[in-house]
Amino acid sequence: MKRSTRKSLPILIVATIIAILFLLPLIWMIFTSFKTLSESMASSSILPSAWTLENYVGIFSSVTDAPILRWLFNTAFITAAGTVLVVFVDILAAYSLARLNVPGKKVILGMVFAALAIPGIVTLFPAFYMFKTAGLLDSYVPLILPYTASTMGVFLIYNFLISFPKDLEEAAYIDGASQWQILYHVIFPTIKPVAMTLGVITFLGIYNDFLWPSLVTNSNDMKTITLGIATLIQGANFVNPAKMMASTVIATIPAIIVFLIANKYIVKSVTNTGIK
Structure with a gap:
């Protein structure tokens, strides 16, 4: 065994x-979702003794009490719309503050930085009251509109742009580019890793949000x-751990897929930030 390998072996272990x-919790959740009701409540073994798909079949067949496909569609639509809006608006806002002669730029930047210190939960009641007054509750509007911008995203992209040289932009201006x-x-290919990282963080935040949709x-x-x-857990399926785990597995798959796809951009963003 090489000396370098011997040194790195304890770290690998x-x-x-x-x-x-x-x-381990993820593995336990997946295996439990394939157990029967009796085994999931009585057995402490990780692996099921009798594999079954009845939990998944039961979830997709219960379209009245648990329309999980409808819930997945709602989540996908809200998450996609919110993520696209956050990335688009934040890029425009950060670019305007970093490159354009915006009146009151310092005041706006100060407000953006100050907003970072405000907990998001403080804004829940005012936002809820506005949507209730407008008669927009129980629709897609209040589920999407609050996610249209992120001060953290503006802060990240702005700091990236002010450290980015303007030579390429000036050359593009000379060539007649608008x-x-x-x-x-020019700008978007440069900030793509940062934008993708912001998109993944936003996606996971919207996807996992519970408090605001419940309001x-x-x-x-x-x-x-x-x-x-959460409704399934609080309702009749509370006594069925296997079915609860099956529904959680279904809900977890989209988030894992998005993270795996965007993982290389997150690593690239962190690497570029470290180099700078």
Whole structure:
């Protein structure tokens, strides 16, 4: 065994143990979802003695009490719309503050930085009251509109742009490119890792949000997947751990897929930030 390998072996062992500990709840959840009701309540074994798909079949067949496909559609639509709006608006806002002669730029930047210190939960009641007064509760509007911008995203992209040299932009201006062309062909490819990281963080935040959807939705058809699963846990399926785990597995898959796809952009963003 090489000397370098011997030195790194203890680190690999510790890292493997830590990874297993982190993955153990996920593994237990997946295996429990394939157990029968009686086994999930009585057995302490991780692996099921008799594998079954009845929990997944039961979830997708219970379209009245638990329309999980409808909840998944709501979550996908709300999350996609909110993520796109956050990334689009934050890029425009950060670019305007970093590159354009915006009147009162210092005041606006001060307000953006001050907003970072305000907990999001403080804004829940005023936002709820506005949507209630406008008669927009239990619709897609209050589920999407609050996610249209992120001060943290503006802060991240702004700090990236002020450290980015303007030579490429000036060259594009000389070649006759417009402001939008420069933003799309020069700026966006440069900040793409940062924008993708912001998109993933926003996606996971909206996807996992429970408190806000629980305030602005009333009907079963307007629930998100997180709120719907909470309803299952609090309702008749509370005595069925296997079915609860099956619904949680279904809800977890989209988030894992998005994270795996965007993982390389997150790593690239962190690497670029470290280099700078």
